[in-house]
Amino acid sequence: MRQFAFMIGGLMVLTVVLIFTALMIYEHEPKETDPNQTAQVNERIAPAGDVYAGNTGRAAMQAATDAAAKAAASQVAYGGTTDGKAIYDHLCTSCHTSGVAGAPKLGDKSMWGPRIAEGIDTLVKHATEGYHGPDGNFMPPKGGNPALTDAQVKAAVTWIVGQAK
Numbered sequence: 001m002r003q004f005a006f007m008i009g010g011l012m013v014l015t016v017v018l019i020f021t022a023l024m025i026y027e028h029e030p031k032e033t034d035p036n037q038t039a040q041v042n043e044r045i046a047p048a049g050d051v052y053a054g055n056t057g058r059a060a061m062q063a064a065t066d067a068a069a070k071a072a073a074s075q076v077a078y079g080g081t082t083d084g085k086a087i088y089d090h091l092c093t094s095c096h097t098s099g100v101a102g103a104p105k106l107g108d109k110s111m112w113g114p115r116i117a118e119g120i121d122t123l124v125k126h127a128t129e130g131y132h133g134p135d136g137n138f139m140p141p142k143g144g145n146p147a148l149t150d151a152q153v154k155a156a157v158t159w160i161v162g163q164a165k
Contacts, residue, residue, distance in 0.1 A: 069146070082155040106160060127142070127156070
């Protein structure tokens with residue numbers, strides 16, 4: 001029994017020595033670095049916006065807005081499809097299924113009737129430019145996706161109106 005206890009004690013000491021040796025070796029090994037880490041850190045700490053003042057600031061702000069609009073317009077949404085149902089399924093369904101922000105629900109003739117009476121051109125204009133209704137309902141421009149073309153907006157509105165007739 002005594003020899004067994006000495007053997008277990010010796011193995012425990014050996015284990016501790018091996019653990020400390022491994023830690024010492026690990027400390028002196030060069031650490032792996034991610035080559036993209038610097039770019040990721042710079043992106044995280046980059047300012048979220050700019051402060052503009054005076055006429056120079058207004059001009060710079062307008063230039064930034066124009067550049068953002070141009071970049072958004074250059075990317076056509078949903079592969080450029082003009083299938084109204086496909087656009088509705090990708091974008092419009094989130095509000096027009098549940099009635100978020102007063103959005104008329106798809107196929108609800110009582111809610112769509114007065115809107116359809118205003119004419120399809122008015123509906124397309126409201127969908128393209130955005131709309132704040134008198135009763136608090138809200139439609140963001142292009143449904144919140146600036147990459148939609150006017151033809152895509154018109155196709156989606158026409159399809160939605162067709163479901164309410």
